[in-house]
Structures are given as C-alpha cells and as structure tokens.
Amino acid sequence: MLKRYFGLLKKDIMVSFRNYFFLVVVGVALIFVSIINFVIPEDAEIKPNVYYYFEYEGEHKDLLRDVFKESEAKHKKVTSVGSREEILENMKKNFNSIGMVMGERDNRPALEFILQGYENQEVINSLILSMKDDIDARVRADIEIDTLLLKGEVEQEKVPFNKNVLPIFLTLEPIMLGFVMIAAFIFMEKDEETIKAYRVSPGRLPEYLASKITLMVILGLISTLISTALVVGTKANYLSLIVIVTLGSIFASNLGLIVASFFDSISKSIIWILSFNIVFSVPFASYFMPNFAPLYIRILPTYSLQFALREAVFPTGNMEVIYSTVMTFIVLSLISYGLAILAYKRNLVEN
Amino acid sequence: MIKVKNLYHSYSNDTNYSVEDINFEVEKGEIFGFLGPSGAGKSTTQKILIGLLPLQKGEASISDYNIRSPKEELFNLIGVSFEHPNVYRKLSGLENLEFYRKMFSVKTEDPMKLLRMVGLENAAKKKADGYSKGMLQRLVFVRSMINNPKIWFLDEPTSGLDPNSASEIKKVIKEKNKEGATIFLTTHNMYIADELCDRIAFINEGKIELIDSPRNLKLKYGEKLIKVEYKENGKLKKESFSMVNDKDREMLNSLISTGKIETMHSQEATLEEIFIKVTGRGLK
Ligand SMILES: Nc1ncnc2c1ncn2[C@@H]1O[C@H](COP(=O)(O)OP(=O)(O)OP(=O)(O)O)[C@@H](O)[C@H]1O
Ligand SMILES: [Mg+2]
Numbered sequence: 001m002l003k004r005y006f007g008l009l010k011k012d013i014m015v016s017f018r019n020y021f022f023l024v025v026v027g028v029a030l031i032f033v034s035i036i037n038f039v040i041p042e043d044a045e046i047k048p049n050v051y052y053y054f055e056y057e058g059e060h061k062d063l064l065r066d067v068f069k070e071s072e073a074k075h076k077k078v079t080s081v082g083s084r085e086e087i088l089e090n091m092k093k094n095f096n097s098i099g100m101v102m103g104e105r106d107n108r109p110a111l112e113f114i115l116q117g118y119e120n121q122e123v124i125n126s127l128i129l130s131m132k133d134d135i136d137a138r139v140r141a142d143i144e145i146d147t148l149l150l151k152g153e154v155e156q157e158k159v160p161f162n163k164n165v166l167p168i169f170l171t172l173e174p175i176m177l178g179f180v181m182i183a184a185f186i187f188m189e190k191d192e193e194t195i196k197a198y199r200v201s202p203g204r205l206p207e208y209l210a211s212k213i214t215l216m217v218i219l220g221l222i223s224t225l226i227s228t229a230l231v232v233g234t235k236a237n238y239l240s241l242i243v244i245v246t247l248g249s250i251f252a253s254n255l256g257l258i259v260a261s262f263f264d265s266i267s268k269s270i271i272w273i274l275s276f277n278i279v280f281s282v283p284f285a286s287y288f289m290p291n292f293a294p295l296y297i298r299i300l301p302t303y304s305l306q307f308a309l310r311e312a313v314f315p316t317g318n319m320e321v322i323y324s325t326v327m328t329f330i331v332l333s334l335i336s337y338g339l340a341i342l343a344y345k346r347n348l349v350e351n
Numbered sequence: 352m353i354k355v356k357n358l359y360h361s362y363s364n365d366t367n368y369s370v371e372d373i374n375f376e377v378e379k380g381e382i383f384g385f386l387g388p389s390g391a392g393k394s395t396t397q398k399i400l401i402g403l404l405p406l407q408k409g410e411a412s413i414s415d416y417n418i419r420s421p422k423e424e425l426f427n428l429i430g431v432s433f434e435h436p437n438v439y440r441k442l443s444g445l446e447n448l449e450f451y452r453k454m455f456s457v458k459t460e461d462p463m464k465l466l467r468m469v470g471l472e473n474a475a476k477k478k479a480d481g482y483s484k485g486m487l488q489r490l491v492f493v494r495s496m497i498n499n500p501k502i503w504f505l506d507e508p509t510s511g512l513d514p515n516s517a518s519e520i521k522k523v524i525k526e527k528n529k530e531g532a533t534i535f536l537t538t539h540n541m542y543i544a545d546e547l548c549d550r551i552a553f554i555n556e557g558k559i560e561l562i563d564s565p566r567n568l569k570l571k572y573g574e575k576l577i578k579v580e581y582k583e584n585g586k587l588k589k590e591s592f593s594m595v596n597d598k599d600r601e602m603l604n605s606l607i608s609t610g611k612i613e614t615m616h617s618q619e620a621t622l623e624e625i626f627i628k629v630t631g632r633g634l635k
Contacts (some may be wrong), residue, residue, distance in 0.1 A: 007453030011439065011446075018441040018478075193437035197494070200401045201454035202426040 004203050008211035012185070016215055019188075021181055022222070029223040032169050033230040040162035049097035050078045051087045056102045056109050064102060064109060067134050087114060095289050100131075111135070166231050167309040168284055171302055173227075174220040174245060175280050178252025179259070179273050182216055186260040187269075195348065205344050209337070213253040220249035232313055240312040240322050247329035248305055254336030261343040301332060352502055352533040353377040353400065358409035360395055369395045371557040373409070377535060382528050384548035385537040386622065388634050392557040393537035394434055397504055400535070401431050413502060427457045430500030434507045436487030438479045444490050445475040448497060455498040465493040469519060485512050492520060496527070503527065505536045509543055521547060539634050541622035551622070555630040565622060572628055573620025577603060581611040591618075 016022065056064060072078045081087055087099035091114065099114035111131060189195045198208060224245045228236050255276060263269035283303035286293045287310075297303055308325035311318055358373040370392040377383040385393045398404040400411060402421045411418045416425040438447045448462035466475050469489040474482065479490065492508055508524065509517040524547055528534055538544055544551050545565045553560040563571070575594040580587060592599040594617075606612055623634050 003456075004454050007450055011442065011450040014446065015439060015441045192440060193433070193435060194439055196403055196433065197431070197437050197451070197491075198454070199403060200426060200429065200431040201451065202423045202456060203454040204423065 001207065005207045005211055008203070008207060009214055012211050012215045013218070015188075016181075016185065016219075021185075021219060025177065025219045025223045026226060028173070029226040030230075032173075033227050036162050036165055036169075036227075036231055040165060042160040042162050048077070049090075049094055050100060051081050051090045051097060052078065052100040052102065053081050053084055053087055054102045055084075056104050058104050058107070058109060060109055064135065068102065071131075071134065091116065095292070163231055163314075164310075166227065167306050167313055168287060169227060170224055170241075170245065170309045170313070171248070171284075171306045172281065173223050174216070174249040175252040175302070176277060177219055177223070178216050178249055179256040179276060181219065182212055182253050182256040183260040183269060183273060184266060185212060185215075186257065187263075187265055190264050199348065205341050205348075209254075209257060209340055209344065212257065213250055213337075216253040216256075217246050217249040220245050228313060235315075236313045237311075237315045240315075240319075241309070243326060244305070244308050244312055244322065244329070247326060247333055250333040251301065251329055251336055254333065254340045257340040258336070258343045261340070261347040301328065304328060352379045352381075352414055353383070353535060354410075354412045355396075355400070356410040358396070358399065358406075358411055360392075360399055360404060360407055364407070369557050370399075373554075373557075373559055375552055375559065375562055377533060379533055380528070380531055381549045382524070382534040382536060382547050384544040384551040385535070385554050386539065386541065386544045386548075386551050386626065386634070387537075387554035388539055388632065391539075391554045393539075393554060394506055395557075396554075397431075397506055397535065397537055401429065401504055427455055427498060428501045429504060430495035430498060430502075431504045432492045432495035432506060432508055434510075436484070436491045438487060438490055438494070440480045441478060443476050443478050444471055444482070444486075447479060447490065448494055451494055452497045457498055459497050460499060462497070465496060466490075468523060469493050470516070485516055488512060489516060489520070492523075496523075501532060503532050503534045505534065507538055508536065509540065510538075541626070541634060545622050553626055553629055555632065560629050568622065568625050569619055572625040576618045576620070578616055578618055579603065579606060579612055580614045581606055582613060583611065587613065 052068060054065060054068060068078075068080070072080060079090075081090065084101055087101065091097050091099055095116060098116065101112040101114065103110050103112055113128065221242060224241060225238075228238075228241060256273075259269055259272050259276065263272075266273075280300060280302045283297050283300050283306060286297050286303060287306050293303075304321065304325045308322045311321050354376050355373055358370060359368050360370045361368045373392075373396055375383070385396065387393055395404065399406055400413060400418060402418060406419050413425060414428055416422055418425075438444075439450070442450065444466060445462055448465060452459040452462065463472065463475065466472050469492060471486060471489055471493070474486060479487065482490065488508075488511055492505075495503065495505070505524070509520050512520065521543070524534065524536075534547075536543075536547065548565060550562060550564050551568065552562045561568075574596075576591045577594060578589070578591050580589050582588070590602075592603040594600065627633055
C-alpha cells in the first residue's frame, strides 16, 4: 500500500516535472511576486473620496473655509456637501469614502472624521495629520480632532496595500492549480489509457488519487513558500501557512478530481472548472470590503481561507481564525476525498 | 482457470449486445484463443474478464475469484497486454517498468531482462514518446509479464509487428506457457491462432460459433486438397482435387494412371477457410 503510494508519487512527480508543471508553478509565483512588489502601489486604496460639511461659524471661519476650498481645488476627490446627513448618505453609496465635519466644540474649532470602519489605520492617520498640517499652516489656534467611527470596527492593520494582496494569491493559486493542473493530469492519463493499465494491477483508487493530491500539495507549497518568502520574508507564521495551504490544496484537488471524473477532456470540462473558480473567487470582495459579507459569501470555504491565510502571512495573534479554518478544512478534505473515490469508482468502471 | 457462463454485454445498457451468451472454460496451462474479425467482441470479452468493463449479465471467474467483485490478490496473478499501447509517454521504457513493478506485492521480474527479451535494451532509457508503434507494442507486452502472471491476457499481441518481432513474441508466449502460464489470447490472425493455441473459439458478431483445437477443426471442417500440375495436349494445367469428393478422387486417379502429372502436393484447409465455412464471413 505504502510502496504503491510512493511508487505512484515518484511517477507523478517525474511526469509532471517533464510536463513543466513545476516550472509553471514557480514562474507564476515569481510573476506574482513581481506584480506585488513592483506593479501594485503600496497605497493603492488610499485615495478615498472625502465628503465634508462646513458648519463652523466661529472666529476662524474664513481662514478654515479657505483651507477646505484649497484642498477641494487640489484634490478631485474632495467634495463639499450641505449637511451631516448628506455625508452619511454619500458614504453609504461609496464604500471607499470618508466624511469630515468642520464644527465647533467648547468654543474651539473641531474637525470630526466619519469613517466607514474598515479603513487602513495608516491612511487615516496620515489623512488626519495632513489636514492638521494644512490647518496649522493657516491658524495658530488649537484644532481639536474628533474621530467618530461610522461602523465602529477599525481594522488594526498596518499592511501596505500591495502586500495585502498576497493572501488572495495564496488562496487562489492552490485552487487554480488544484483544478486546472489535476484535471489536465487526469485527462492526460485517460488519453494515454495508462489508467487502464493501473486498473489491472493490484493498485487501488485511494492510493492513485492520494498520489495526485500529494503532488498538488507539493506544487501548492512550492508556490506558497516562494511567494511568501519574497514578499514578507521571515515575518510570516510559516507553520500555520503550511498547514492551511496543505489542507486547502487537498480540498481543491479533490474537487478538481471529482469534476475531471465526469469528463474526458479539458475542453469538455472547462465550463465547470471556470465556474468553480469564479464562485470560489467571490469572497475576495469581502477581503477588501470586510463590511460586505453576506451569508452566501461566508459559507464559501475560500471566505475563511483567505482570512486564515492573511493571519498566517501577517500574524496579529488571532489564532482563532486559523484554528477554525483548519478544522473546517480537515472535515471538507475528508468528505471530498471520499466523494472523489466514489466518483472514480463510478466513472472509471463505466467507461 | 477461467470460467465464463452466459456472459452478455451491451455498451448502451440495453439488449443491443456486443457480446452475447458467451460460454467457455480455459484449463490450467492452456493457450486459449479468441479468433474473429474486427468488431467481433474479442476485446469486450477480455475487458470484462479483467474488470475494465462491468459484469452486466452472466458469470465469470478467474482462478476461482469471482470477477464481479475482484480482489486485490487477483491482480497479482494476472497480466494484461493491451491492444492499444498505453504507457506513460513522458517516462522511458525502463521507468515505465520500474513504476509498474512497484504496484505488485508478488515477486517481479527484472525490467532490464524483460526489455532485452524483446530487443528494447538500447531504447530502455529513451522516453516512450519517441518509440515507434512496434516498440510501444513490445513494451506493453513485456510490462504484462512483470509479475510473472499465472494467467496472462493478450489482446492482439503481434498486430502491427514486423515478422521478426512477431516471431520473438511468439517464442516468449510459448516459453511462458511451458513454464505453466495459462494464456487467453485474442487475435484476428489465423496463423497466430493456429501456431499458438491449444484450443480456439470462433467468435463472430458477439457470439461464439464453436470451440475446438486447430487440429480437430481441420479434421472436421477442412477438406484435404491435392494440388496437381499436369500436361494435357502439350499445355501445363493446374487443378485442385478434394479428397472427400468422389468425383474429384476419380479424376485424380485417372490423371495418376495416365502418368501426365508433373507436380503434386497436398494442402490443408486454413483456419480462415474453416472460419468462412462456419460463420459465412472472413476474418478481415
Ligand atoms: N467503448 C465502446 N462503446 C460502444 N461500443 C463499443 C465500445 N467498444 C467496442 N464497442 C463495440 O463493441 C463491438 C465489439 O468490439 P470489440 O472491441 O470487442 O471488438 P474486437 O473483436 O476486439 O475487434 P478488433 O479486432 O477490432 O479489436 C463492436 O461492435 C464495437 O463497435
Ligand atoms: Mg479488439
């Protein structure tokens, strides 16, 4: 049993190596690392729209109004509105926006920030500071800065935007691999009919599938380790990362195997492969907009997977999300492996 | 060793049978041949026996293992050479065999020795991608021997091979049989069937028409013919005379008595002629 498993694995590694699977995986990882490090700006999402309402009527009124007028002229994204309610309305429509109210408190001018609640803290800080600088340059008076949180759940995150994309890649890649590569592999063996030769040997399906899954885990880990090491270096929690990626690859490979079992060529199955990929990519929306997390997204396994991967790549000490994701994926992997075996029993014998 | 009873199979899962009411038994140490034209149902029968097609209707067992639910041990006992060479194209011949032998839990043959047996030793390290059709054929053939099978299934083992390789393969088959292997062989080549098989089943349109040894078939169905060349009015004439037909015998006798005969030899009916006689169609 073990002898057969390792025999199969050695063969699968040799065949996939000679079909350039390893090269493709390393290449894709390197391309992705370059995109993160050199193409995506560090502060890409840091250009929120600003809606402001000027209600201050005190002694510095004219000076302060000038400051706001100036920034409105300087930045296209700064807009004046007529009331506090209007700010809130605009912010509801545009997730990537914040509000400011120039008001008065204890006879002093007070600038109040209204936030969505998931903004990058660094962005906020720099925004507040730059507003303060602008105002300081004009007014000597103390400006009190109040911040009021609209949604009240600030992400304590200091991850630059570009690196923050890494967990998305780590989520996507094993799934893409799992689906596309394992399907390509299976179709090649169906085409060569080598699977028939295997079936008249004592080798059984569970080992056959386990070897393919192991190969995908190896490829998934290679890609994960390369990209993580080059993007965040030693800061990541590699043990958690390896465990999560391994389980994610197993689950994705099983799904890929199941889909492939029903077809005999990539072209016939491509609709299904793409559909699965698209469905599993939907939770990425929640990654960038944590407020947007309806049930149909939260039940997709990639939803918790991406946050567990983020925790592993940028540890904040929140092990909870890792544990629960690992448990979920252990269960999912076992179930999907069982289903894959059933699917192959059915579809191989019938053909 | 192999028992098959009332075996039916339909690819469309209806009564449109590709093989129909097949019955036969293969004794231990026997070479049993399935002879029939293309599409007769030879490969279908073999695929059911080795578990590649489900057993839909009927009974079959190999070495007392019911093939309805084949056990792992059964696959240690059998060897299968496929009609279409199915090897890993990205692996060399040697790597293919090295991989395959690891699947078995019985004593296996040395891959290099097997490759030498069919003249592939120089191509051992070459990827199967670059093998010719005949080389691939020889590779699947030796692969099927790697576990020293007690029961050996050969689907068209010599089709597409040059005469030299074909006779090498025939030699190996005879040797393995002498060592005790039971062999189930399908072919549409009457010479192979005649030369190798202890008994032959004629199969046509999914049905077995008869089962017998080549010798019995010839005795029963083949008329012995005498081919004669003789001179008549200064011209050379050729004629065949059947030894079972009274008129033919008389004519031959008279030719002999007049002493006009130049050459004369007896000729047996071929299996193909017998096949045509029995089934009404040829093997092509
Ligand atoms: N996968 C399949 N699906 C549907 N019909 C099939 C399939 N394989 C074979 N058949 C049909 O079953 C019948 C028997 O085919 P089989 O392959 O057993 O013939 P064979 O005797 O091995 O012929 P050959 O000498 O060409 O190998 C044929 O009519 C063939 O068309
Ligand atoms: Mg055939």
